[in-house]
Amino acid sequence: MKKTLILAAVGLLCLGGAANAQVSPETLVKARQAGMILSGSIVGGMKAAVDAGQAPSSQRNAARALSRWAHTLPELFPEGTDPDTVDTGATPAVWTDRDGFNARAAEFAAAADRLAQLSEGEDAAAFSAQWATVRAGCQSCHSVYKD
Numbered sequence: 001m002k003k004t005l006i007l008a009a010v011g012l013l014c015l016g017g018a019a020n021a022q023v024s025p026e027t028l029v030k031a032r033q034a035g036m037i038l039s040g041s042i043v044g045g046m047k048a049a050v051d052a053g054q055a056p057s058s059q060r061n062a063a064r065a066l067s068r069w070a071h072t073l074p075e076l077f078p079e080g081t082d083p084d085t086v087d088t089g090a091t092p093a094v095w096t097d098r099d100g101f102n103a104r105a106a107e108f109a110a111a112a113d114r115l116a117q118l119s120e121g122e123d124a125a126a127f128s129a130q131w132a133t134v135r136a137g138c139q140s141c142h143s144v145y146k147d
Contacts, residue, residue: 025086032076033089035069042066043138046131056119056127063112063119066134070109074102083147094145101145108137 023031042062049059056063081088082095094101111134118127 025081028076028078028081029086029088032081035072035076036089039066039069040138043131043135047135050124050128050131053124055122056124057122059127060116060119063116067109067112067116070105070112073105073108077101089147091145091147097144101141104137104141104145108134108141111137 042065046059046062046066050056077090077094079095080086081090083090083092111130115127115130115134118130121127
């Protein structure tokens with residue numbers, strides 16, 4: 001499980017740099033969709049670890065990767081990757097309500113940053129509570145911006 005999470009984290013970090021390269025809109029959409037799947041796997045893996053009574057520090061790498069991923073999100077939705085241009089799982093609201101999208105992404109990033117901080121310690125209750133905040137951040141954005 002830990003090896004899978006580390007590989008997923010590496011994949012997320014690689015995808016974060018994809019937005020800066022000259023890639024087609026289709027490739028960028030595939031990369032961000034893969035990153036979303038990987039991020040979901042990381043979040044699910046953390047929950048399994050917490051439920052199994054593992055220490056928060058066992059999730060340090062996963063939490064750090066999730067935090068870094070969270071900070072890349074707004075950049076992974078540039079103009080030209082909207083539903084009018086390419087087949088994407090995002091709603092047009094990502095582009096028509098950019099301020100709202102960026103605000104939710106910033107809230108998610110702050111929550112993921114706090115989770116990464118808590119993974120440096122051993123407070124399982126605080127880590128679990130913050131995990132729930134991160135998960136709520138995922139749902140908050142997906143409820144409006146995911147098709």
